[in-house]
Amino acid sequence: MNNKVIIIGAGPAGLSAAITLAEKNIAVLVIDEYLYAGGRLLGQLYEEKPGTWWNGIVESERLLERAKSLEVEFLLQTSVSDLEKVDQTWLIHTTKGIFRTRHLLLATGAAESPFPIPGWTLPGVMSVGAAQVMTNVHRVKPGKRGVIIGVNVLSSAIAMELQLAGVQVAAITLPHANLLTKGNSNPLEVMNSLLHVAHMAPSPLVKIGSKLMKNDFMKKLGINFYPKNGVKMWDIPIMLRKAVVEIVGKDEVEGVILATINTDGSIVKGSEKRIKADFVCIAGGLYPLAELASLAGCPFHYIEQLGGFIPLHNEQMETNLEGLYVAGNITGIEGAKVALAQGKVAALTISQRLNAGASQHDIKLAIQDVEKTRATAHIQFHPDILAGRQQMKQIWAESVVPLATH
Amino acid sequence: MTERIMSHPVLGNLILKEKVTFTFDEQVFEGYEGESLAAALLAQGIRTLRLHEETGQPRGIYCNIGHCFECRVNVNGLEGERACLTPISDGMVVKSGQTLPTSVRDWRKNLEQ
């Protein structure tokens, strides 16, 4: 039992690690609390190039089939509640009992970080990821007509997915500014971050953007003249000069109060209008879900570019605790393809520790593959992701005495 | 009523599993074997899954992936089950969460003044 590697999280990082380990004839158990394997890869659906779709369900099934053919063991619908180390062994407490391993990979992904809007506890308000899963995985419409609050890479991608499934998106717009909305509520900052993802979509916004807005003056001009009713992307109005002041409804969402905002995010008095919606999505971004690494006793570092508090780890995906590894969004918010590549690195590192035939050269190549995948990523969550990765590398180099290789 | 997405331009036609029935607060609902309770209820227009224990404010799904516990309900007698992670089965008995009979939150009022 102790020779089996345990992976917590059946998302892209966990599945890819499981496959790589099983290919080296190492026994693997994957634990996940969701109904199906695939993690948040399941909901993803976007056109990579005309006619070629990245279909998360197909990708997840492909990975699951491959893992199963290699006799990887899966324990789905199983929640992990605690993690402790006794002697050399990690004890994993789950709803299906306690499992033990010497080599544990945490691939627990990310959670959404919301911003508050008055009325956001009403039934019908959900995280943008919730709407994605409901639509693409469960194939149930989150509602008839929705408003997405928060304009960013994730929300615009999901808006498009909703549209594709026949769910009407009345608007993607900003939250009314408070101390927690930060860059999310400032039209100029949002515009800046959108320009960064300009390559992403055939959008008129981008056309206004990339040519016109090379300098700050032009950007300010652009946002000043930004149409009050928004610019349409895939037929969805993107409203950078509007903000949701409140979500309204008696017992469930009935609509939102939308106001026109100035370029600094402040409200134009008297501009408030009520628009109808039966669901609302909050899109505040993602943060690494690292609670198990915390219970294990990993040191953490706050790195904004990576999405928040990150457990200390090296490029080989090892933490400073013996037998504990990390891969995927727990190490920083990036796309599924980077997670897949990281899962492979973690698995090769574990194989090397188990003397199961992975050379330092193999690991090096896998790390290079992560870098290549990152460089060519379709979706990038933070423009300075590289700086964030570099910072973690630096912290590791300064703080960790290299683990003894035996 | 919220609809199911029967056909999808990229994902194709929806393949439904065996039809099952379950109850939510004594009302009978239909769903498909193994799908999430939250999805089955939403497909039939049910958004409110519980009332906040203290304030009685209605709540429904928020994260839909097991993180937020907002969708917790009583399933076959077990409290605190997440509707978003619970696969439905025939004859399942589901009850919404209700307010506590006695508030435990009065201390805060005393603290404020």
Place this chain on the structure above:
Amino acid sequence: MQNKSMIVCRCEEVSYDELVESASKYKCSARELKLRTRAGMGYCGGRTCRTMVDNIAHLHHPRTSDEITLKHQAPIRPVRFANLGEVKS
């Protein structure tokens, strides 16, 4: 303003104003802010509001990059007593 009724911690229904006022009054750490208001101490274990509570606390409290200001506590998912005590290997 409606911020009085704008909830940050959904589990314990702790409002934005309550958190911002406590943070500015005590200029305390995120952990102390949590203990003072119960934000992040409800059913979900703070998974939904922790980034918000953390950010409010750091409006008045310098951030150091090497601490996790809101620690995690086991169990990270509620555990039934019925499931305890039985050790499977």
